[in-house]
Amino acid sequence: MDYITVKEAAEKWDVSPRSITYHLVAGRIFGAVKKGNLWLIPAAAEKPADLRRGKKKC
Template sequence: MLDYISVEQASDKWEISKRRIQKLCEENRIDGAVRFGRAWAIPKDAPKPADGRLKENRKKE
């Protein structure tokens, strides 16, 4: 379990809300995230998912 971090730790690391981290996990947007009951375990080395709401992160059409 040492290679994983909690939702709270990911929230601090990526500077986004805990609820947003949970939604990203539910949507399978964080590679390697695993659910244990009501909690999520996120790989330490998982990159922060791109925010599709921001213009610079969207694919050019």
Template sequence: MEYITVQEAAEKWGISVRRVQFLCEKEIIPGVVKFGKVWAIPNEAEKPKDGRYKAHRRTKEG
């Protein structure tokens, strides 16, 4: 199995390095492995859906 780094995954998925690190820490990416201080992400891993939500803006009426 081939692995990619956090930096490579961030570029591939179009998200920040910190976000990929968070996904690794919470084991949201299947097959992720930590070697010492470095995360190894399977090359075929797909970008997880973003589980965060946006706050709705309040609108003034009248």
């Protein structure tokens, strides 16, 4: 299986590396593993939906 880094995933999905780390810690990127202080993300992983940005309540 091929893996990419947080920086590569951020460029691929056009988001910040911090948001990728947020999703990794929350367990929203399936198949990702942490080796020491390095996250490895499967190259075929889907971009997770950002649940922090839902519909605004009035």
